[in-house]
Amino acid sequence: xxxxxxxxxxxxxxxxxxxxxxxxxxxxxxxxxxxxxxxxxxxxxxxxxxxxxxxxx
Numbered sequence: 001x002x003x004x005x006x007x008x009x010x011x012x013x014x015x016x017x018x019x020x021x022x023x024x025x026x027x028x029x030x031x032x033x034x035x036x037x038x039x040x041x042x043x044x045x046x047x048x049x050x051x052x053x054x055x056x057x
Contacts, residue, residue, distance in 0.1 A: 001056050002033055002045055009052045015044035 009031050016024045023037035024044060031052075033044075045053040 001035060001040070002038065002042070003054045003056050004031055004033065005052050005054065006031060008050060010050060012049065014047045014049060015053060018043040018047045 011026055011028060011031065013026055015031075016022075016026050020041060020043070021037050021039055023034040025032045025034070042055050045055050
């Protein structure tokens with residue numbers, strides 16, 4: 001599961017572009033991951049340039 005450190009996010013959208021199932025929603029003030037749709041590929045966490053997304057086992 002991916003956890004979001006939302007107060008650090010700069011909403012760059014890198015995570016959205018790599019998500020193969022389009023389960024990440026992003027706007028100017030929030031980021032949300034649909035954990036039901038998420039396939040736990042963790043690409044979003046790996047691509048995040050400021051480590052806002054954390055992988056939790």
